[in-house]
Amino acid sequence: xxxxxxxxxxxxxxxxxxxxxxxxxxxxxxxxxxxxxxxxxxxxxxxxxxxxxxxxxxxxxxxxxxxxxxxxxxxxxxxxxxxxxxxxxxxxxxxxxxxxxxxxxxxxxxxxxxxxxxxxxxxxxxxxxxxxxxxxxxxxxxxxxxxxxxxxxxxxxxxxxxxxxxxxxxxxxxxxxxxxxxxxxxxxxxxxxxxxxxxxxxxxxxxxxxxxxxxxxxxxxxxxxxxxxxxxxxxxxxxxxxxxxxxxxxxxxxxxxxxxxxxxxxxxxxxxxxxxxxxxxxxxxxxxxxxxxxxxxxxxxxxxxxxxxxxxxxxxxxxxxxxxxxxxxxxxxxxxxxxxxxxxxx
Amino acid sequence: xxxxxxxxxxxxxxxxxxxxxxxxxxxxxxxxxxxxxxxxxxxxxxxxxxxxxxxxxxxxxxxxxxxxxxxxxxxxxxxxxxxxxxxxxxxxxxxxxxxxxxxxxxxxxxxxxxxxxxxxxxxxxxxxxxxxxxxxxxxxxxxxxxxxxxxxxxxxxxxxxxxxxxxxxxxxxxxxxxxxxxxxxxxxxxxxxxxxxxxxxxxxxxxxxxxxxxxxxxxxxxxxxxxxxxxxxxxxxxxxxxxxxxxxxxxxxxxxxxxxxxxxxxxxxxxxxxxxxxxxxxxxxxxxxxxxxxxxxxxxxxxxxxxxxxxxxxxxxxxxxxxxxxxxxxxxxxxxxxxxxxxxxx
DNA sequence: ACCCTTTATGAACGCGCGTTTATCCTCTAT
DNA sequence: ATAGAGGATAAACGCGCGTTCATAAAGGGT
Numbered sequence: 182x183x184x185x186x187x188x189x190x191x192x193x194x195x196x197x198x199x200x201x202x203x204x205x206x207x208x209x210x211x212x213x214x215x216x217x218x219x220x221x222x223x224x225x226x227x228x229x230x231x232x233x234x235x236x237x238x239x240x241x242x243x244x245x246x247x248x249x250x251x252x253x254x255x256x257x258x259x260x261x262x263x264x265x266x267x268x269x270x271x272x273x274x275x276x277x278x279x280x281x282x283x284x285x286x287x288x289x290x291x292x293x294x295x296x297x298x299x300x301x302x303x304x305x306x307x308x309x310x311x312x313x314x315x316x317x318x319x320x321x322x323x324x325x326x327x328x329x330x331x332x333x334x335x336x337x338x339x340x341x342x343x344x345x346x347x348x349x350x351x352x353x354x355x356x357x358x359x360x361x362x363x364x365x366x367x368x369x370x371x372x373x374x375x376x377x378x379x380x381x382x383x384x385x386x387x388x389x390x391x392x393x394x395x396x397x398x399x400x401x402x403x404x405x406x407x408x409x410x411x412x413x414x415x416x417x418x419x420x421x422x423x424x425x426x427x428x429x430x431x432x433x434x435x436x437x438x439x440x441x442x443x444x445x446x447x448x449x450x451x452x453x454x455x456x457x458x459x460x461x462x463x464x465x466x467x468x469x470x471x472x473x474x475x476x477x478x479x480x481x482x483x484x485x486x487x488x489x490x491x492x493x494x495x496x497x498x499x500x501x502x503x504x505x506x507x508x509x510x511x512x513x514x515x516x517x518x519x520x521x522x523x524x525x526x527x
Numbered sequence: 528x529x530x531x532x533x534x535x536x537x538x539x540x541x542x543x544x545x546x547x548x549x550x551x552x553x554x555x556x557x558x559x560x561x562x563x564x565x566x567x568x569x570x571x572x573x574x575x576x577x578x579x580x581x582x583x584x585x586x587x588x589x590x591x592x593x594x595x596x597x598x599x600x601x602x603x604x605x606x607x608x609x610x611x612x613x614x615x616x617x618x619x620x621x622x623x624x625x626x627x628x629x630x631x632x633x634x635x636x637x638x639x640x641x642x643x644x645x646x647x648x649x650x651x652x653x654x655x656x657x658x659x660x661x662x663x664x665x666x667x668x669x670x671x672x673x674x675x676x677x678x679x680x681x682x683x684x685x686x687x688x689x690x691x692x693x694x695x696x697x698x699x700x701x702x703x704x705x706x707x708x709x710x711x712x713x714x715x716x717x718x719x720x721x722x723x724x725x726x727x728x729x730x731x732x733x734x735x736x737x738x739x740x741x742x743x744x745x746x747x748x749x750x751x752x753x754x755x756x757x758x759x760x761x762x763x764x765x766x767x768x769x770x771x772x773x774x775x776x777x778x779x780x781x782x783x784x785x786x787x788x789x790x791x792x793x794x795x796x797x798x799x800x801x802x803x804x805x806x807x808x809x810x811x812x813x814x815x816x817x818x819x820x821x822x823x824x825x826x827x828x829x830x831x832x833x834x835x836x837x838x839x840x841x842x843x844x845x846x847x848x849x850x851x852x853x854x855x856x857x858x859x860x861x862x863x864x865x866x867x868x869x870x871x872x873x
Numbered sequence: 874a875c876c877c878t879t880t881a882t883g884a885a886c887g888c889g890c891g892t893t894t895a896t897c898c899t900c901t902a903t
Numbered sequence: 904a905t906a907g908a909g910g911a912t913a914a915a916c917g918c919g920c921g922t923t924c925a926t927a928a929a930g931g932g933t
Contacts, residue, residue, distance in 0.1 A: 188919055199883045204921055212880065234650040235581040235590070236919035239888045244581070246628070246652075260817070264610030271631050280652065282592070283629050285617050304580040306592075306626065415821060445821065452823075471606070472818060475761060475791065477798075534889055545913045550891055558910070582889035585918045880929070886922090895914075903905085 187228045196224045207232060238305065246280040247498060248307040250298060252289055252314030260442075261471045262487065269491040270311060277499045282307055295321050302330050308502045309333070309346075311494060316383065317349050333498040335490070337383035343511070346501055350494040350512035352384060357483040357516040358391030359398065361437045361465045364481075364518055366399040369527035370435040370463065374407025376421045376447060378439035385413070388439050388467070407433045411443050418446025426454055434527060435463040441470035441482055448476075448523070463524035479521035486515040533574045542570045553578060584651065592626040593844060594653040596644060598635055598660030607817045608833065612659060615837040623845045628653055641667050648676050654848045655679070655692075657840060662729065663695050679844040681836070683729035685857055692847055696840040696858035698730060703829040703862040704737030705744065707783045707811045710827075710864055712745045715873035716781040716809065720753025722767045722793060724785035731759070734785050734813065753779045757789050764792025772800055780873060781809040787816035787828055794822075794869070809870035825867035832861040 189207075193200040198221060205213050206221040213221075224230075238244050249270050251263065271281045284301060286294040301307060302325060309331035315322060317334040318341075325332050331346040338351065365373055375392050378385035389408075396403050406428075409421035418438060425432060438444035444466035448458050458464050458478055466473060469484035490512060497510050535553075539546040544567060551559050552567040559567075570576075584590050595616050597609065617627045630647060632640040647653055648671060655677035661668060663680040664687075671678050677692040685695055711719055721738045724731035735754075742749050752774075755767035764784060771778060784790035790812035794804050804810050804824055812819060815830035839858050847853040 190919080200920080201883060201922080202881085205882090208921070212882090214881070217881080229645070229649065231646050231649040232921095233585075233919055234652055235584040236888090237921075238581040239579075239585055239890090239919080240921040241888070242921075260610065261607045264606065264613070267610070267613060267629070268631065271629055275631070280628050280630065280647070282626050283613070283617055284626065285614065285621070299575070300577050301626070303575065303577040306580055449821070449823075475795070477795075477823075536889080546890080547892080547914080548912060551912090554891070558912090560911070563911080578891095579889055582918090583891075585889080585920090586891040587918070588891075875933085876931105877933105878929100878931080880927105882925105882927085884923105884925080886924095888920090890918090891916105893914105893916080895912105897910105897912085899908105899910080901906105901908080903907100 187230050189230075189232065192221070192224050192228065192230050195228075196221045243308050243502070244305065245278055246282055246307045247274055247495070247502075248298075248301055248310035249281050249283045250310055250312045250315070251283065251285045252312065253285060253287060262468065265488050266313060266491050269488040270495050273492045273495040274499065277496075279308075279499055289315055289319055289321070299324070302328070309498050311335075311491075311498055317347065322347075331498055331501045333494045335494065337387050345506070345508055348494060348497045348501060348510045348512070350490055350497075351514065352387065352485065353514050353516055354384065354387040355391040355394065357467060357485065358388060358437070359395040360516070360518045361467075361483055362392065362395035362399055362401070364520075365435045365437070365463065365465065365524065366401065368435075368463070368524060370433075371401055372404070372407070372433040373401060373435045373437065374404065374409065374433035375437045376409040376411040376418055376439060376443050378411055378413040378443070380410075382413075385439060392437060404433070406430045407436075411439055413440055413443060415442040415446040415449075418443035418448075419450040420446075422447050422450035422454070426450075432456070432462060435465070435524065437465045438467060440468045441466035441473045441480060444480055444482070444523075445472070445476060448478075448480075459523050459525035465524060469519055473519075474521065478523045481521045481523045482519050484517050484519045486517075490514040533576050535576075535578065538567070538570050538574065538576050541574075542567045589654050589848070590651065591624055592628055592653045593620055593841070593848075594644075594647055594656035595627050595629045596656055596658045596661070597629065597631045598658065599631060599633060608814065611834050612837050615834040616657060616841050619838045619841040620845065623842075625654075625845055635661055635665055635667070645670070648674070655844050657681075657837075657844060663693065668693075677844055677847045679840045681840065683733050689857070691853055694840060694843045694847060694856045694858070696836055696843075697860070698733070698831065699859050699862055700730065700733040701737040701740065703813060703831065704734060704783070705741040706862070706864045707813075707829055708738065708741035708745055708747070710866075711781045711783070711809065711811065711870065712747065714781075714809070714870060716779075717747055718750070718753070718779040719747060719781045719783065720750065720755065720779035721783045722755040722757040722764055722785055722789050724757055724759040724789070726756075728759075731785065738783060750779065752776045753782075757785055759786055759789060761788040761792040761795075764789035764794075765796040766792075768793050768796035768800070772796075778802070778808060781811070781870065783811045784813060786814045787812035787819045787826060790826055790828070790869075791818070791822060794824075794826075805869050805871035811870060815865055819865075820867065824869045827867045827869045828865050830863050830865045832863075836860040 189200050189203045193203045203221055206218050274281050311333040313335045317336045326344055326347045333348040335350050377389050380386055411417035411421050438447055444464050448464055451458055456462055466480045466482035469482045473480040473482050493512050535546050535549045539549045549567055552564050620627050657679040659681045663682045672690055672693045679694040681696050683698055723735050726732055757763035757767050784793055790810050794810055797804055802808055812826045812828035815828045819826040819828050843856050
């Protein structure tokens with residue numbers, strides 16, 4: 182029932198020129214005299230003509246769309262952070278005249294889902310893709326790279342061999358953990374513990390390894406009793422404290438949580454046990470969640486510039502799509518210490 | 528530099544049949560004998576062949592993509608709620624084999640931005656669209672409807688005359704406010720105030736009107752001193768309480784906030800003034816924000832089933848795209864009272 | 874006045890696919 | 904044996920556009 186919008190043939194007829202000329206006007210060819218150009222443009226304006234994108238693609242142009250693939254292992258997809266990532270990509274792509282097709286899958290082990298992802302590429306729905314939650318060495322990513330598609334991956338480590346069409350953006354978890362430990366150490370803390378994220382996820386492991394390295398660097402001992410399990414969820418922070426108290430071990434004077442949600446959970450549990458933050462225990466989060474400034478106490482945390490990172494990644498991917506000779510690129514996230522009210526000097 | 532993927536001609540050659548037969552296999556024509564069909568399918572599998580979507584569209588098929596347009600007046604786009612909406616649409620569309628192109632604009636008054644939206648339709652990048660933050664009576668929506676495109680709009684009011692390709696999904700703010708007032712009234716409250724959202728936004732107005740109607744229904748007086756201004760942001764809840772206390776008027780015994788963020792802000796301010804919730808003042812929020820259950824005190828609120836609403840809206844839009852004879856539809860959001868710890872009996 | 878170079882523009886082709894039309898072949902019923 | 908029906912499949916067309924190629928007109932120099 183669609184009103185058949187005018188096509189270039191119709192525009193050509195109305196302007197009294199050939200279709201070739203219309204096409205030349207649209208694609209800014211130089212050899213169209215101003216008078217003819219104006220006449221054609223006028224008709225185009227009058228009829229709100231826009232070239233059919235499918236026909237353009239079939240004739241060899243780019244679709245100017247990138248895929249944004251969210252691999253949400255269960256629950257990631259319902260928070261403000263994910264939203265910020267999505268918005269960053271979309272707004273940045275939009276500045277380059279690119280559109281974003283967002284796709285969600287749960288697991289990179291689900292071959293059915295992966296086939297769905299590959300199909301989006303092979304159907305030529307997109308020029309390239311950005312993956313959040315996949316590792317750059319996964320087989321299907323390799324396949325896409327090999328097939329010549331441009332992909333950007335938010336990963337924790339760089340791939341062995343770089344390619345010009347695989348842009349990897351890494352989290353600088355090491356640097357963040359060092360900031361956190363150095364800050365606490367500077368406040369006089371020596372009894373520093375941590376609540377980990379999922380250790381089967383790279384971001385969980387690199388944060389923990391960063392913690393260990395940072396402690397070593399500051400000449401501090403790691404007490405295994407103060408290394409608590411968690412899974413990046415608020416509840417796991419709560420549970421971690423419960424189990425710590427339950428085991429009856431003396432708590433550390435400071436805790437670094439794998440992210441702010443975990444920190445919230447931990448503080449909730451501490452309060453229930455009558456422990457005040459920061460008077461009795463200092464807590465540092467990670468990510469600088471939107472709620473952290475409003476939390477009580479306002480949470481000291483390591484801010485990760487997610488939005489900025491995604492913006493840069495998007496720009497890189499689009500550049501690589503447009504200029505296929507682009508060199509291999511890698512991007513690292515910036516992070517910084519945001520001092521609020523959840524830590525105190527000893 | 529793309530590896531030229533096989534096209535249907537190549538598949539036909541390898542299978543020893545004509546391209547027509549390949550196409551018939553792909554599109555499940557009945558007049559292909561099983562042996563031929565199997566042979567072709569085998570070649571398709573071997574080569575991971577997927578039809579080029581642009582060619583399919585040019586040949587008359589649907590692109591199977593819907594546009595998701597977020598009109599974010601400044602700040603809406605960075606919260607968990609927006610993310611939930613996006614995810615709901617994407618996941619639901621995915622179940623029908625549809626993809627989602629997400630687009631963000633700031634303002635429906637920006638003609639440049641609106642032209643960008645229209646272009647997406649007229650370029651045939653999408654089969655239909657869902658608008659969040661636009662009113663169904665805005666001129667550009669009218670244009671799209673008139674042009675035959677299927678659109679779904681999350682609005683606060685129904686359009687005058689229904690059309691089969693304009694699906695409107697409305698918030699049931701009235702019902703929510705009635706639940707809130709009735710609940711407080713049942714707890715013995717008579718001094719009930721409210722912190723409004725932006726009154727230049729329909730959702731702000733309908734909530735306030737719902738509040739007035741509900742108060743009337745319960746036979747309660749509305750005290751103008753207890754009708755506070757706000758703008759749906761956390762800070763405005765804080766400011767509202769500050770100004771209430773600053774004016775030196777006696778506070779009500781219960782407050783209904785336009786949304787949970789505003790309630791958080793209000794509670795933060797109340798705490799600073801030494802007023803406890805719910806002991807000194809009961810507070811009810813709206814929306815059931817992700818943090819509301821974890822807030823201290825856990826926030827009693829009116830849950831709005833956003834995710835479910837968007838899911839139903841998406842389904843409706845896709846149905847209307849696929850079956851152009853579909854009748855006009857409208858959808859209302861469900862809401863329910865979630866009782867937690869921020870209200871007490873008098 | 875003539876040849877050569879620009880400049881302007883139309884005609885024609887190809888992109889990959891769905892679909893309609895035409896053709897060939899095989900079987901059944903007379 | 905033969906006409907007719909029906910099944911299988913190839914050939915051909917069109918979708919809307921970018922682009923190349925050919926052609927015609929216009930200028931520029933001698």
